[in-house]
Amino acid sequence: MSIAIDRDKCIGCGKCHDVCPGTLIRLDDARRAYIRYPRDCWGCTSCIKECPVYAIRFYLGADIGGMGSLVHTEREGDILRWIIDSPDGSVSEIRIDQKESNKY
Amino acid sequence: MDIKRIKTDVLIIGGGTAGCYAAMTIAERSDKKVVICEKAHIKRSGCLAAGVNALNAYIVEGRTPQDYVDYCRNDAAGIVREDLLLTMSERLNAVTERLEQLGLVILKDENGKYAARGNRNIKINGENIKPLLASAVQALPDVTVLNRVNITDIDVTDNRVNGAFGIGIESGIFYVIEAAAVIIATGGAAGLYKPNNPGFSRHKMWYPPFNTGAGYAMGIRHGAEMTTFEMRFIALRCKDTIAPTGTLAQGVGAKQVNSLGEVYETKYGLTTSERVYGTVNENQEGRGPCYLRTEGITPEQDESLLKAYLNMAPSQTLKWIESGLAPSGQNVEIEGTEPYIVGGHTASGFWVDTKRSTTIRGLYAAGDVAGGAPQKYVTGALAEGELAAVSVVEFLESNDTSEISEGSVQAQLEEAERFLGEDHSLYSTEQLEEAMQTVMDSYAGGIKTNYRFNEKQLDIADRKIRQLYALSDSLHADDPQELMYIYELRERLVVCRSVIAHLKARHETRWHSFAENLDYPERDDKNWYKYVNSRLENGEIKIILRDITERGTVYEHSD
Ligand SMILES: Cc1cc2nc3c(=O)[nH]c(=O)nc-3n(C[C@H](O)[C@H](O)[C@H](O)COP(=O)(O)OP(=O)(O)OC[C@H]3O[C@@H](n4cnc5c(N)ncnc54)[C@H](O)[C@@H]3O)c2cc1C
Ligand code: SF4
Ligand code: SF4
Numbered sequence: 001m002s003i004a005i006d007r008d009k010c011i012g013c014g015k016c017h018d019v020c021p022g023t024l025i026r027l028d029d030a031r032r033a034y035i036r037y038p039r040d041c042w043g044c045t046s047c048i049k050e051c052p053v054y055a056i057r058f059y060l061g062a063d064i065g066g067m068g069s070l071v072h073t074e075r076e077g078d079i080l081r082w083i084i085d086s087p088d089g090s091v092s093e094i095r096i097d098q099k100e101s102n103k104y
Numbered sequence: 105m106d107i108k109r110i111k112t113d114v115l116i117i118g119g120g121t122a123g124c125y126a127a128m129t130i131a132e133r134s135d136k137k138v139v140i141c142e143k144a145h146i147k148r149s150g151c152l153a154a155g156v157n158a159l160n161a162y163i164v165e166g167r168t169p170q171d172y173v174d175y176c177r178n179d180a181a182g183i184v185r186e187d188l189l190l191t192m193s194e195r196l197n198a199v200t201e202r203l204e205q206l207g208l209v210i211l212k213d214e215n216g217k218y219a220a221r222g223n224r225n226i227k228i229n230g231e232n233i234k235p236l237l238a239s240a241v242q243a244l245p246d247v248t249v250l251n252r253v254n255i256t257d258i259d260v261t262d263n264r265v266n267g268a269f270g271i272g273i274e275s276g277i278f279y280v281i282e283a284a285a286v287i288i289a290t291g292g293a294a295g296l297y298k299p300n301n302p303g304f305s306r307h308k309m310w311y312p313p314f315n316t317g318a319g320y321a322m323g324i325r326h327g328a329e330m331t332t333f334e335m336r337f338i339a340l341r342c343k344d345t346i347a348p349t350g351t352l353a354q355g356v357g358a359k360q361v362n363s364l365g366e367v368y369e370t371k372y373g374l375t376t377s378e379r380v381y382g383t384v385n386e387n388q389e390g391r392g393p394c395y396l397r398t399e400g401i402t403p404e405q406d407e408s409l410l411k412a413y414l415n416m417a418p419s420q421t422l423k424w425i426e427s428g429l430a431p432s433g434q435n436v437e438i439e440g441t442e443p444y445i446v447g448g449h450t451a452s453g454f455w456v457d458t459k460r461s462t463t464i465r466g467l468y469a470a471g472d473v474a475g476g477a478p479q480k481y482v483t484g485a486l487a488e489g490e491l492a493a494v495s496v497v498e499f500l501e502s503n504d505t506s507e508i509s510e511g512s513v514q515a516q517l518e519e520a521e522r523f524l525g526e527d528h529s530l531y532s533t534e535q536l537e538e539a540m541q542t543v544m545d546s547y548a549g550g551i552k553t554n555y556r557f558n559e560k561q562l563d564i565a566d567r568k569i570r571q572l573y574a575l576s577d578s579l580h581a582d583d584p585q586e587l588m589y590i591y592e593l594r595e596r597l598v599v600c601r602s603v604i605a606h607l608k609a610r611h612e613t614r615w616h617s618f619a620e621n622l623d624y625p626e627r628d629d630k631n632w633y634k635y636v637n638s639r640l641e642n643g644e645i646k647i648i649l650r651d652i653t654e655r656g657t658v659y660e661h662s663d
Contacts, residue, residue, distance in 0.1 A: 021312060
């Protein structure tokens with residue numbers, strides 16, 4: 001999997017760059033984030049959880065069966081919302097209370 | 105390159121699970137100065153980046169630390185260090201409580217006790233486990249964290265560590281860090297073998313592709329004794345997403361079934377390696393693909409699984425959603441990963457004593473980089489971080505001094521500057537990395553050969569890996585991050601050589617798939633109930649066979 005960064009949304013805060021465990025994200029001369037090595041993304045979603053303007057989304061590569069959906073997270077207090085945009089325009093959402101443990 | 109010199113009491117290489125906990129322990133017990141060098145940023149670096157699903161090592165009500173030791177020993181067919189496992193197991197519950205104090209959410213039962221998942225696991229929300237550890241470390245006044253500093257080597261004279269060298273992978277600064285003691289906590293090694301999906305998703309692997317075996321390579325190069333590299337770790341994972349399967353197997357009790365719907369796990373046995381082996385065999389005999397049987401689970405279980413995976417391996421949840429079917433509607437296809445070297449799952453790594461001291465004076469190892477104690481997982485890595493830290497505090501009382509000579513600084517600096525110099529290389533670092541992975545895949549028991557190998561193949565692998573190392577001498581880097589990639593490739597090649605030597609040394613098959621030697625397909629307890637250790641002497645790997653440290657005894661470094 002890899003990530004896609006929406007250049008127009010990015011406000012250049014640099015948080016995604018700071019957090020990436022592979023140092024894969026850079027800021028260009030206009031202070032817009034881009035992924036320097038898309039093939040090197042581990043898919044940990046750390047950058048996505050940091051972005052204050054939800055400019056980063058992740059997708060599965062076609063080689064591992066990806067079908068074009070894009071995922072991002074939004075935080076509301078203790079709730080982490082996982083939002084999945086499908087290519088057909090439908091949107092699904094899973095809400096996770098961060099104060100709640102996994103059941104399994 | 106600009107040089108920055110730092111002097112500290114303790115250097116911790118790798119600000120991951122074990123490294124962070126070691127720093128916290130030193131700060132609690134002394135006023136010593138600590139520097140952590142982390143190649144990424146401690147907030148989300150290493151294994152814990154995406155979060156973890158459960159604490160896999162915990163002594164639940166009614167069980168004892170010795171029970172945990174017995175479980176690990178059985179899973180590894182005896183080749184473990186019981187003294188290391190016991191000292192670790194005794195700390196598991198205390199470090200868990202500390203995690204809860206830091207803010208980790210742990211599920212409790214009606215009596216306020218941690219709710220168990222099976223005999224050894226407890227349930228958590230582990231999404232933010234690394235940020236919690238990182239904030240605790242960042243609050244410590246005597247601990248300095250240097251993020252984005254990749255340590256390229258340690259400095260050792262007369263078998264005493266003096267510190268380490270590093271490069272600022274964005275600043276391009278060359279670091280010389282002198283330290284009275286060093287804790288190495290760089291994790292294990294991924295990327296040695298060709299991965300499941302070598303194309304666009306090559307890094308969608310289980311183990312972090314950024315843990316490249318640096319610590320092992322540093323130990324090997326400086327003649328530290330290393331152990332059990334032949335016990336590779338191959339994970340059984342969800343196909344494509346390479347997401348963990350434990351949540352399905354232990355969480356909702358999903359069984360391994362073949363394409364005929366037959367439960368095959370009982371046929372091969374239930375140890376970690378047997379579960380992989382069974383899957384490989386079912387495929388080979390024409391009964392693939394294999395699955396974890398989730399069809400028919402309840403809607404509540406579906407919902408919980410979708411959430412649990414988002415907390416640790418979000419791509420699997422995406423996979424379910426994109427396919428339009430939840431786990432109750434389709435079994436989850438499984439496959440074995442490429443082999444990794446991970447001392448927190450199997451027993452590979454530095455040969456340490458119960459203080460987590462390596463055979464190099466002043467150098468301690470903790471977590472996935474340390475050998476002898478498999479099934480450490482998160483809590484075991486924390487426990488070893490603590491044990492190493494306690495030993496370091498004690499060691500510092502001896503006031504044993506150390507110094508990095510100007511000669512070694514210049515040699516290291518020249519090497520780095522040579523890679524950054526003029527570009528004469530025909531090959532790129534990436535090409536040599538792919539070549540290495542292809543060699544390991546074809547000749548050292550990768551996915552291609554169903555993890556099997558023979559001596560002739562290993563000889564070819566060894567020759568080719570040496571050739572690639574020689575080729576890597578003339579690689580070129582345009583910037584400091586590419587320079588790090590050259591060092592990463594070279595450390596992987598060093599680790600590959602040792603893995604090959606160890607695979608060749610053990611003349612038996614003790615663990616299917618993990619070390620399946622077709623020249624010696626049987627287990628041989630008479631001759632091989634032993635540790636296979638090694639040490640680099642004059643550029644050659646010398647194999648050392650050692651007797652098993654039996655229950656109730658403790659190994660101490662002497663020769
Ligand atoms: C995907 C995944 C899921 C897991 N899930 C669970 C689970 O649910 N439950 C459980 O109990 N265990 C789980 N584990 C196992 C557990 O997370 C690990 O065993 C443990 O975290 C290892 O700790 P460590 O400190 O050895 O390595 P890490 O935490 O990986 O730390 C190593 C650190 O060293 C840094 N580093 C490496 N090389 C250098 C260098 N040259 N210079 C500077 N820094 C360097 C890395 O960036 C990293 O931060 C999981 C592991 C993985 C990979
Ligand atoms: S998902 Fe993880 S590895 Fe990929 S770019 Fe984001 S932070 Fe880096
Ligand atoms: S976190 Fe978001 S806004 Fe900030 S630099 Fe990255 S993409 Fe841009």
